[in-house]
Amino acid sequence: MQMLNQKLQKNKKKLIIRKSHILLFGSFLVFIGAVVLSYNHLLKLKDELFSDMLISMSDDKKTIDVPIANNVSDNTVYEEKNINYGKYLGVLTIPKIGLKRGFYNINSRYNNIEYNVTLVLGSTMPDQGGNLILMAHSGDAYISYFAYLYRLKIGDLAYITYNGKDYKYRLVNTYDVPKNGKVAINRNYDKTTLTLITCTKDDSTKQSIYILELV
């Protein structure tokens, strides 16, 4: 009987919820709550970190000599971020397809088709006449900035903002070329033009060229 009483007392002692247990559990709940509440923010920070690291690891890929744009797909829906356009050399805007993206200087390490709309070697800026050539991937990935170029029709407008000035262009011609690393640009050499290059929609063997003339 005495043994049984002792056992019962021991069990009672075990079942006592002490103040320290409550406080510890409370602290744990606060910690979990903080993690759950900041989960989306943490994911955003993680995306930023990965993006920064990809860019910083691309030091050896300064320019693209051969323009190859592909259909890129990663089935991810990305949130639009607040972009500081001041950091770019220029900004391409195509209102019809809701595109507004900056591009970097030709020598910038960020001027890489894997991260941005890319300025192609041999381009001239709008204030110098000639032809400004930009390219980007198609598809449905974050970097598929030219995914909806195929929706453009002759006469549609695009704008380049460069050195604080807006240049208005009108689409005059579109055509496809084989994807072999070389692109023939058929344009009027008397006019200042903008050439956009991307992969042809639903055809992985071709690239689409969009010729726009300064208005």
Next chain:
Amino acid sequence: MNLSIVEKITEIFKYIGSSFLSVSLFILCLLLFLISVINISKKNKYANYIIIVIYLAIFISIIIASPSYFVYSIDWLLKSIMKYIYFPSTGAYYMINLFSIIIIIYSLRSKKISKAKKVFNFVICNILFYLFLAFVVLVTYNKLDIRILDSLYKNNQVLSIVQVSNLLLLLWIIITLFYKLFIFLKNKYDKKNENY
């Protein structure tokens, strides 16, 4: 940019005497310091509370005045932790393993740590140690240059080992912190009650 320590201190003193605000801030900090020191022997409970309230009030007012700076600082801290987990340097990884060996030795020798915590330490540290050995073997066999981080990040197996190790270490730190908190709470509240 590359100033000597004397030049740096001179710059700070120049700032202290440069304006009414900087002199006021200096006097405020000096007063707080003096009150704290004097109160060590006086042991006035209210003085302690007042000092704490003043420090917190100053800190909170800085947060309110420039919330973006506060958010930026928190983001920087979180990003640094994430960077350490996802894109670790091999030097830091080496140090982690040195640290895990120290933990094993401490756990073996210590009489203060509970048995459960010792087992937990052994489990985590031995997994870390195994992963470190696997890392060394993979780096040697694949002839990777561990000083070039690109070669590390582009090898999925090596990267997974390092990232999982860092995640385990983070888990160990969190659990250890909660364990320490538990010990602290137990000593503070439960022992008092047991005396009654």
